[in-house]
Amino acid sequence: MAIIVKKFGGTSVADLERIKNVAKLVMKERANGYQVVVVVSAMATVTNSLVDLAKKASSLDDNEKLAEYDSILSTGEQISSALLALILQSYQVKARSWLGWQIPTITDNTHSKANILEINTDKIQEALNLDIIPVIAGFQAVTSNGRITTIGRGGSDTTAVAIAAALKAERCDIYTDVDGIFTADPRIVSTASKLDKISYEEMLELASLGAKVLHTRSVIMAMKHHVLVRVLSSFNEDSGTILTNEDKQMEQRLVTAVTCTSDEARITLSGLPKTIGVTAIFSLLAEHGINIDMIVQNSSNKGRNIDITFTSGKADFHKLVSILEKNKSILKYSDLDADPNVSKVSVIGVGMLSSAGVAQEMFKALADKSIEIIVISTSEIKISVLIAEEYMELAVRTLHSTFKLDS
Amino acid sequence: MAIIVKKFGGTSVADLERIKNVAKLVMKERANGYQVVVVVSAMATVTNSLVDLAKKASSLDDNEKLAEYDSILSTGEQISSALLALILQSYQVKARSWLGWQIPTITDNTHSKANILEINTDKIQEALNLDIIPVIAGFQAVTSNGRITTIGRGGSDTTAVAIAAALKAERCDIYTDVDGIFTADPRIVSTASKLDKISYEEMLELASLGAKVLHTRSVIMAMKHHVLVRVLSSFNEDSGTILTNEDKQMEQRLVTAVTCTSDEARITLSGLPKTIGVTAIFSLLAEHGINIDMIVQNSSNKGRNIDITFTSGKADFHKLVSILEKNKSILKYSDLDADPNVSKVSVIGVGMLSSAGVAQEMFKALADKSIEIIVISTSEIKISVLIAEEYMELAVRTLHSTFKLDS
Numbered sequence: 024m025a026i027i028v029k030k031f032g033g034t035s036v037a038d039l040e041r042i043k044n045v046a047k048l049v050m051k052e053r054a055n056g057y058q059v060v061v062v063v064s065a066m067a068t069v070t071n072s073l074v075d076l077a078k079k080a081s082s083l084d085d086n087e088k089l090a091e092y093d094s095i096l097s098t099g100e101q102i103s104s105a106l107l108a109l110i111l112q113s114y115q116v117k118a119r120s121w122l123g124w125q126i127p128t129i130t131d132n133t134h135s136k137a138n139i140l141e142i143n144t145d146k147i148q149e150a151l152n153l154d155i156i157p158v159i160a161g162f163q164a165v166t167s168n169g170r171i172t173t174i175g176r177g178g179s180d181t182t183a184v185a186i187a188a189a190l191k192a193e194r195c196d197i198y199t200d201v202d203g204i205f206t207a208d209p210r211i212v213s214t215a216s217k218l219d220k221i222s223y224e225e226m227l228e229l230a231s232l233g234a235k236v237l238h239t240r241s242v243i244m245a246m247k248h249h250v251l252v253r254v255l256s257s258f259n260e261d262s263g264t265i266l267t268n269e270d271k272q273m274e275q276r277l278v279t280a281v282t283c284t285s286d287e288a289r290i291t292l293s294g295l296p297k298t299i300g301v302t303a304i305f306s307l308l309a310e311h312g313i314n315i316d317m318i319v320q321n322s323s324n325k326g327r328n329i330d331i332t333f334t335s336g337k338a339d340f341h342k343l344v345s346i347l348e349k350n351k352s353i354l355k356y357s358d359l360d361a362d363p364n365v366s367k368v369s370v371i372g373v374g375m376l377s378s379a380g381v382a383q384e385m386f387k388a389l390a391d392k393s394i395e396i397i398v399i400s401t402s403e404i405k406i407s408v409l410i411a412e413e414y415m416e417l418a419v420r421t422l423h424s425t426f427k428l429d430s
Numbered sequence: 431m432a433i434i435v436k437k438f439g440g441t442s443v444a445d446l447e448r449i450k451n452v453a454k455l456v457m458k459e460r461a462n463g464y465q466v467v468v469v470v471s472a473m474a475t476v477t478n479s480l481v482d483l484a485k486k487a488s489s490l491d492d493n494e495k496l497a498e499y500d501s502i503l504s505t506g507e508q509i510s511s512a513l514l515a516l517i518l519q520s521y522q523v524k525a526r527s528w529l530g531w532q533i534p535t536i537t538d539n540t541h542s543k544a545n546i547l548e549i550n551t552d553k554i555q556e557a558l559n560l561d562i563i564p565v566i567a568g569f570q571a572v573t574s575n576g577r578i579t580t581i582g583r584g585g586s587d588t589t590a591v592a593i594a595a596a597l598k599a600e601r602c603d604i605y606t607d608v609d610g611i612f613t614a615d616p617r618i619v620s621t622a623s624k625l626d627k628i629s630y631e632e633m634l635e636l637a638s639l640g641a642k643v644l645h646t647r648s649v650i651m652a653m654k655h656h657v658l659v660r661v662l663s664s665f666n667e668d669s670g671t672i673l674t675n676e677d678k679q680m681e682q683r684l685v686t687a688v689t690c691t692s693d694e695a696r697i698t699l700s701g702l703p704k705t706i707g708v709t710a711i712f713s714l715l716a717e718h719g720i721n722i723d724m725i726v727q728n729s730s731n732k733g734r735n736i737d738i739t740f741t742s743g744k745a746d747f748h749k750l751v752s753i754l755e756k757n758k759s760i761l762k763y764s765d766l767d768a769d770p771n772v773s774k775v776s777v778i779g780v781g782m783l784s785s786a787g788v789a790q791e792m793f794k795a796l797a798d799k800s801i802e803i804i805v806i807s808t809s810e811i812k813i814s815v816l817i818a819e820e821y822m823e824l825a826v827r828t829l830h831s832t833f834k835l836d837s
Contacts, residue, residue, distance in 0.1 A: 039487055073509070080446055080513045081520035088519055091512040094527055098505035102480070105498040106487045112495055113488035120501055124531065125576055169532055 025193040026151070027057045030161065030183030033067035034200040035257035036103045039110070045257060046110045048198070049156060053116075058151045060190060062161045062183040063107055065099025073099055089134035093163075093173045096135075097123065100160035100179070108158045118156040121147065123172070124165035128182070130172045137164060137172035139181070142189040159186060177238030184241045188248035195250050198257040199236060203264030204229065206428040207281045211416050215423065216430035217261070218279065222269045225279050228371045228405045232282045242266070269373050277381060278372040278426035283419050285412055287316060287334040289365045289397060290343065294328045294357030301331055304347075304354060311346055313339045317367070317400045317409055328357075332398055334409060337363055365397065366415035369407040370422055381426075382406050388425040394418050432600040433558070434464045437568065437590030440474035441607040442664035443510045446517070452664060453517045455605070456563060460523075465558045467597060469568045469590040470514055472506025480506055496541035500570075500580045503542075504530065507567035507586070515565045525563040528554065530579070531572035535589070537579045544571060544579035546588070549596040566593060584645030591648045595655035602657050605664040606643060610671030611636065613835040614688045618823050622830065623837035624668070625686065629676045632686050635778045635812045639689045649673070676780050684788060685779040685833035690826050692819055694723060694741040696772045696804060697750065701735045701764030708738055711754075711761060718753055720746045724774070724807040724816055735764075739805055741816060744770055772804065773822035776814040777829055788833075789813050795832040801825050 029052065031045050045061075052059050064070075077083065077092045104120035111118035126146060130137035150157045161179025164172045174181055180197055187195035204226065207215040221229075223246035230239040236254055245252045245266060255263025292304070305315060318333040335343055340363050347359055375381050382399075385406055389396060394417065398409040410418055423429060436459065438452050452468075459466050471477075484490065484499045511527035518525035533553060537544035557564045568586025571579045581588055587604055594602035611633065614622040628636075630653035637646040643661055652659045652673060662670025699711070712722060725740045742750055747770050754766055782788050789806075792813055796803060801824065805816040817825055830836060 039483075042487070076446075076509070076513070077516065080449070081516040087526070088516055091516045091519070091527055094512040094529070095509050098508050101505050101508075102483070102502050105501040106483070109484065109488040109495055109498045112498070119494070120498055122501070122578075171529075 024056070024058045026060060026190050027052055028060045028062060028183055028187040028190065028192045028195045029198065030062040030179060030196065031064065031198045031257060032179065032200070033064045033070070035198045036063055036107065037067040039106070041257070042103070042107050042110055045107060045198075046114055046116075048257060049111065050114065050116060053156070057193070059156055060147065060151070060186060060192070061107065061156060061158045062179060062186060063100060063103045063158060064161050064179040066103050069099040069102070070096060083135075086132070086134050090170055093134050094171045096173050097160070097163040097171050100162050104158045104160040111156055111158070116156060117154055118158055119150065121157050121159045123160060123163035124169070126159070128164040128185070129167055130164040130174060132166045132168070132170065132172065134172055136175040137166075139164060139174060139185050142185055144186070144189045147186075147190065175240070177241070180238045180241035181244055184244045184248070184250050184252065187250045188244065193251070194253055195245070196253045196255060197237065198255060200256060200258060201236060202256045202259065202261045203254050204236060205280070207419055207423045208283070211283070211419050212281070212423045214429040216428070218264050219262075220265050220267055220270070221279060222373050223266055224269070224404055225371050225373055226266050228369070228402065229280060229282055232284055232367070232369050232371070232405075232407070275374065276372055277374040277378055278370045278428065279374070280371050281368070281419050281422045281426070281428065282371065283366055283368045283415050285366045285415065286337050287365060287367055287409070288337045288340040288343075288361065288363040289332060289334050289409060290347070291330065291332040291360040292347070292354070292356040292358070293330045293360070295331060296355050297327055297329055299355055304331070307346065307350060308335070308343065311342070313343055313346075317398045317407065319398045334365070334367070334398065364412040365409050366412045367407050367409050368415060368418045368422065369405055370426060371405045373404050375404050375406075384425060385422060388421050389418060392417060392421050431463070431465045433467060433597050434459055435467045435469060435590055435594040435597065435599045435602045436605065437469040437586060437603065438471065438605045438664060439586065439607070440471045440477070442605045443470055443514065444474040446513070448664075449510070449514050449517055452514060452605075453521060453523075455664060456518065457521065457523060460563070464600070466563055467554060467558070467593060467599070468514065468563060468565045469586060469593060470507060470510045470565060471568050471586040473510050476506040476509070477503060490542075493539070493541050497577055500541050501578045503580050504567070504570040504578050507569050511565045511567040518563055518565070523563060524561055525565055526557065528564050528566045530567060530570035531576065533566070535571040535592070536574055537571040537581060539573045539575070539577065539579065541579055543582040544573075546571060546581060546592050549592055551593070551596045554593075554597065582647070584648070587645045587648035588651055591651045591655070591657050591659065594657045595651065600658070601660055602652070603660045603662060603670075604644065605662060607663060607665060608643060609663045609666065609668045610661050611643060612687070614826055614830045615690070618690070618826050619688070619830045621836040623835070625671050626669075627672050627674055627677070628686060629780050630673055631676070631811055632778050632780055633673050635776070635809065636687060636689055639691055639774070639776050639778070639812075639814070682781065683779055684781040684785055685777045685835065686781070687778050688775070688826050688829045688833070688835065689778065690773055690775045690822050692773045692822065693744050694772060694774055694816070695744045695747040695750075695768065695770040696739060696741050696816060697754070698737065698739040698767040699754070699761070699763040699765070700737045700767070702738060703762050704734055704736055706762055707736075711738070714753065714757060714761075715742075715750065718749070720750055720753075724805045724814065726805045741772070741774070741805065771819040772816050773819045774814050774816050775822060775825045775829065776812055777833060778812045780811050782811050782813075791832060792829060795828050796825060799824060799828055
């Protein structure tokens with residue numbers, strides 16, 4: 024019998040009424056003739072409350088402390104998985120909850136963002152053979168030494184895809200509070216429409232660029248293990264969006280989606296001696312744990328100096344500026360200009376692989392609206408531009424229309 | 431190095447400030463040159479909230495459902511143990527939390543009131559050897575099959591005593607929100623005083639008779655394994671009460687404590703044919719899961735019938751009366767008289783073992799206050815009487831004074 028893994032996020036299990044709805048979706052799929060394995064997140068807001076409690080207790084500045092933090096955080100999924108199993112049982116369906124250590128899902132000991140090494144599906148398979156629905160607590164696992172780990176925020180998606188891969192499931196349904204993947208954020212673009220299909224690569228770019236529906240790691244894992252993933256809502260009957268390998272239909276679209284994020288800040292250093300170069304800057308920032316995203320470098324007039332502009336997470340902005348100012352005598356730049364009010368707008372589509380001219384069309388459309396591009400960064404299936412934050416919505420709507428995504 | 435086990439109840443770990451106080455008590459004991467093992471309950475009110483949540487999700491009418499219930503309930507101690515370990519670490523003390531399954535503490539699979547079969551202390555001992563303070567989640571354990579169990583309400587006391595026995599600890603300190611064991615409830619008797627010592631047997635009677643400081647099972651376990659237990663408050667520096675074997679000092683006291691409870695209700699059946707007898711009644715009630723406590727039986731005038739009076743938990747009162755009424759035609763009694771407004775008042779003391787006359791003195795003191803005794807029940811070190819509830823406080827104060835316990 025074919026297996027379907029169904030994963031329900033925090034809003035889908037937010038209270039007992041929502042969990043009863045989940046139980047009904049599970050029973051319905053089972054009535055379709057599938058063996059169903061369920062993966063659940065913690066009830067909405069529970070994880071955040073637990074994080075707050077742990078952080079109030081102590082700083083979390085070493086792996087031993089993070090081990091205790093993981094033990095605290097994992098209780099969220101421990102409760103939601105047992106509640107769903109209880110409710111399924113109250114509907115006369117055989118079910119039982121499984122914690123990370125009970126399966127076991129083995130990770131390394133990088134607490135709070137552990138990496139899955141191995142999933143032993145023997146016991147889950149045994150439960151399925153006995154007609155018992157396994158309800159797996161997502162996000163949590165265990166080290167080979169028997170300590171509880173968590174695999175990072177959004178980790179329940181990754182748990183679900185990993186379980187689906189290990190069980191060779193026919194499909195992994197990721198239930199959330201949106202209908203699927205859209206051509207743009209419907210709150211910004213009223214004419215945005217839901218995509219029936221999207222390629223793994225496009226989804227990966229979308230996830231990296233601020234679309235919060237799926238976690239990047241889960242997409243990478245799905246791509247690697249060829250897991251057919253469907254993203255859909257537990258609040259309605261919509262069929263959602265299927266993540267799959269590219270096909271003809273997808274390639275015919277020049278651009279699949281337009282996305283934007285305001286999570287980044289811009290820094291420009293002028294008059295940096297070529298002898299010092301960018302490496303010095305980026306090693307310095309790496310030492311302080313600051314990640315850099317977009318980078319552009321121009322030679323300045325005299326030929327001996329360069330200007331460099333880059334972006335980094337907005338959360339690190341003040342720390343970043345202070346580090347650069349403290350090290351001015353070492354880096355020997357003449358001027359520092361920083362701006363947190365910027366946005367990154369991107370167009371994504373596997374169609375770009377076979378079509379030139381997308382970039383030119385994008386730049387022209389933005390120029391027509393007098394939107395200045397500060398930095399450009401591209402991949403094979405994506406073009407991102409950094410612009411002033413106040414133009415973000417206009418830029419997204421303009422590009423959505425330029426690439427004929429309006430429904 | 432000698433080991434001391436310290437157990438902290440729900441009010442002692444109610445919030446982060448209280449947990450910090452617990453950390454300081456632990457560090458202080460350690461500075462005295464002991465190896466300290468900590469056992470914690472869930473933060474006050476947490477367990478009740480989890481019970482409510484589980485009960486709202488489903489009835490808990492079989493062992494499979496109770497297995498999920500145990501998984502939910504055990505998160506309370508999972509959180510408090512990790513928080514205390516975190517706080518100890520933030521004070522630069524090596525510490526780590528231990529869950530029931532990590533130790534492991536093995537029980538049978540009677541979920542929600544499992545019985546401890548075995549505790550493997552190897553890992554705890556290893557931690558102690560590495561100078562790490564083990565912080566053990568009380569109340570929870572695991573079956574040999576790897577499912578989480580809980581050992582019943584008040585179970586953290588039992589966990590602590592069992593761990594102390596397994597580790598051959600020098601003492602087991604049970605921290606609570608009262609100063610120790612008193613000669614009577616200080617809310618009823620203003621002259622009640624704290625006992626420095628009490629025998630296991632006396633404590634057992636007290637625990638069975640409504641003193642909520644220690645759980646009966648933990649006292650039985652302490653007695654069986656000769657664990658020296660101290661009951662004390664985490665809110666002040668008082669030295670508490672030591673539970674130990676009887677000694678000269680204890681035997682010199684005729685009565686050690688006066689206790690009372692209003693948890694029971696009285697039932698009297700008159701004119702019950704001797705041919706039917708009490709066995710029929712008590713088998714019937716046992717079938718319905720109703721426990722009977724005090725029993726008194728009188729032959730009535732005609733010689734062929736008997737009258738019987740007994741008490742049972744107040745919570746079962748309506749169910750009990752309804753069962754007896756439904757079965758009147760089978761039991762053939764002539765009259766049923768029931769009263770939930772009764773109290774049981776008891777005097778306890780190992781001194782009774784070697785001194786006659788305590789009962790007589792007790793009955794006379796009550797008679798002098800015109801308090802009618804409905805039922806009497808005695809053990810070697812205890813005399814209990816059932817009286818009208820409205821006289822309870824007066825009876826306790828009178829006996830406290832009669833047996834010279836006023837401080």
